[in-house]
Amino acid sequence: MKRDSRLSGVLHVLLHMAEQPGPHTSEALAAAMATNPVVIRRIMAGLREQGFLRSQKGHGGGWTIACDFSRTTLRDIYHALGEPEILAMGNRTDAPGCLVEQAVNAALGQAFDAAEAILLQRFGEVTLADLSADFHARMSGRTALPTLENEHGS
Amino acid sequence: MKRDSRLSGVLHVLLHMAEQPGPHTSEALAAAMATNPVVIRRIMAGLREQGFLRSQKGHGGGWTIACDFSRTTLRDIYHALGEPEILAMGNRTDAPGCLVEQAVNAALGQAFDAAEAILLQRFGEVTLADLSADFHARMSGRTALPTLENEHGS
């Protein structure tokens, strides 16, 4: 399978929207992300349902931000996306009654749970305002942090 | 994509092998795991190359353990498997020059790295002997830990 990049994508869109006032059409946002308008609508649907965004049809329509960036965390967005799978690894369960399998999967499961918990905790510690601030810092030539970034490129 | 369950599977096989002396054929191991002998050979190939297992052809051939369970960790096995992808999520990189994308991906990347680091650290703290001990505890009716286990079932 391919790596799921919806969270990265939707955050990219949100920060772009915050840079300009008016409603943004899916087509314009798709152009900025080199993808298809339908993909934009799809990943934004959950955020609309959870009240983070609003959408309007017809002339002058499009998407508008409906949340406070300083009070919205990456974890909120992750949940609005539908909580996509975090780990690429999982337990094999083809011998449910096997005590060996149970011992193996109990140990692995604890490690998996710990990793997921850390990721969600980190997500909860970063607001959209933090991301926007980092972006503006990069705009003015000072990157907020020594960036490693592309280790996790798709 | 489906979740990768090779680590869970190969650990299951290793612990089964430890319960009986002789060389174990891929066919016998496959039967215990409800899969195909070729799948066994495939996931065991890396462990053979790294010296954790030996294999022999011909009559009386099969797989034998070639490592010390008390000195081999889940992290060793994970590396021998070829370090499969840990996270199902990744960064989108369709606008490499975009500072918004860079800010988003830097933040996500740090969270991703932290989660991967925790998982590998946990793997490094558990030996095959630990797993085997837990299995034997379950055999005699006392599970070593209050197990949550199947949250991560395939």
Added chain:
DNA sequence: GTTTCATGTAATAATATATGTTACGTGATT
């Protein structure tokens, strides 16, 4: 009221990966 614009969504295609299966080659034992 009709046209135009923009979202909503289903259906399909394209791509990638894990897993299962078949087929054939290689080497060791009987």
Added chain:
DNA sequence: AATCACGTAACATATATTATTACATGAAAC
């Protein structure tokens, strides 16, 4: 020489993400 077991390539199957096409819905503009 025959049998056994691994080694590996090739192919099939299932699942998931992403992209694309097609059509319906609703709102604004004319």
